[in-house]
């Protein structure tokens with residue numbers, strides 16, 4: 620009898636989760652696929668009489684892993700916190716590490732390509748994806764970056780100037796929930812270290828010991844902490860429950 624009631628609760632909860640998950644977790648509204656991961660940088664632009672700067676993650680991650688920009692070149696993972704300046708760019712730092720007329724269009728004289736104030740600026744180039752045999756998803760930018768990488772459709776560079784040391788760590792973690800009825804979330808190190816360095820996550824976002832990170836729950840994740848640092852803005856979004864909780868029922 621006890622087992623039966625337990626089973627009933629699990630079944631009801633399964634239904635409940637798929638019915639009201641979005642409302643319950645108050646998931647943020649997603650932009651159109653071609654704008655997911657696009658940002659407007661405006662720490663200093665408008666104050667200095669130029670339009671804010673458009674930057675598209677999908678356009679750049681076709682060619683570069685995250686670590687190129689977020690480890691090697693020093694961009695923070697929070698918009699408007701990096702001190703990118705016109706002078707620094709000219710000296711070959713930040714955007715200027717590539718936008719130098721060799722790797723990508725020159726920094727001088729192409730002001731409007733960056734300072735256009737248009738978050739949808741890269742839109743016209745989004746059909747590059749229709750020509751690729753990518754596995755598509757229904758969420759975020761709609762691109763399955765994990766599969767595209769493993770199939771070799773993409774081979775984003777790991778560095779531009781300084782070769783990084785490759786530390787491989789493939790451990791798959793199963794993160795059990797505080798609520799025992801919730802199917803656990805998986806955390807595959809491999810899918811992450813293909814794009815990121817250890818120091819993108821350790822020790823600032825996560826402790827380096829399983830289940831020791833404090834306040835590690837969905838409400839904090841949805842406020843942009845932990846997995847939410849990337850899975851609300853650039854990597855596939857929180858709406859894709861089953862990609863993290865494979866045991867959860869289809870909604």
Ligand code: HEC
Pocket residue numbers: 658660674676679680683684685686687688689694695696697698699700701702814848849852853854
């Ligand atoms: C070509 C450079 C480049 C690459 C590659 C890149 N980023 Fe970024 N990213 C940036 C810049 C620039 C910013 C804004 C920094 C600022 O304004 O201080 C940013 C911001 C972010 C933010 C904050 C977004 C927000 O809405 O506030 C996150 C999260 C992020 N990046 C994650 C990633 C991940 C994950 C990858 C790899 C899948 C990646 N980035 C690849 C340059 C890059």
Ligand code: HEC
Pocket residue numbers: 660661662663664665667669671672699703704705706708714715718725726727728729730731732733734
């Ligand atoms: C490859 C992209 C890119 C190009 C091209 C570019 N900029 Fe910028 N620029 C940036 C970024 C990113 C920032 C930092 C934006 C911010 O924080 O508001 C910036 C900042 C600035 C600022 C803010 C104040 C300062 O001194 O840093 C000015 C002014 C500026 N750029 C002028 C220009 C002019 C003029 C051109 C053309 C000759 C130009 N930029 C070309 C990316 C670019």
Ligand code: HEC
Pocket residue numbers: 672673674675678679682683687688692703713714715716717718722723724732733740741744779
């Ligand atoms: C690691 C190298 C690299 C860095 C760093 C980088 N870019 Fe780029 N960017 C490229 C390349 C390569 C392209 C050309 C992509 C293509 O083939 O369409 C590009 C394209 C662009 C475009 C598209 C222009 C168009 O007409 O389609 C914009 C806008 C842009 N970058 C802005 C920026 C800004 C702003 C920064 C800094 C915040 C930045 N990029 C940093 C390599 C880089």
Ligand code: HEC
Pocket residue numbers: 636640641644794795796797798801802803804835836837838846850856857858859860861862863864
């Ligand atoms: C990017 C990965 C990721 C996605 C996507 C995701 N979750 Fe989670 N979720 C976690 C992690 C990590 C935890 C904390 C550890 C655990 O409970 O397994 C968690 C915990 C939970 C919990 C336990 C209670 C709590 O608040 O911590 C529930 C319920 C839950 N998730 C439901 C969902 C639903 C519904 C969705 C889809 C709308 C979803 N999750 C999408 C990673 C994710």
Ligand code: HEC
Pocket residue numbers: 786787788790792794806808811812815816817818819820821825826827828829830831832835
């Ligand atoms: C995208 C984020 C991310 C990246 C990148 C990352 N990790 Fe982790 N790592 C985690 C999370 C999440 C945990 C679990 C933390 C918890 O449960 O409190 C973890 C746990 C660990 C653990 C403890 C495992 C256990 O079973 O207790 C080790 C060791 C570890 N990581 C090493 C690494 C190394 C080495 C790298 C680089 C090659 C790396 N990690 C890159 C997110 C990351």
Ligand code: HEC
Pocket residue numbers: 764765804805806807810811814815819820824845846847848849850853854855862863
């Ligand atoms: C620093 C950024 C970052 C953080 C933090 C992060 N991820 Fe990811 N994650 C990525 C990127 C980038 C990918 C590649 C797929 C993509 O971009 O959509 C990825 C892929 C995954 C995948 C692989 C899905 C597949 O199809 O194989 C899972 C599962 C996942 N993340 C779960 C998590 C969980 C759970 C957490 C928190 C414990 C987390 N991630 C934290 C950036 C991050």
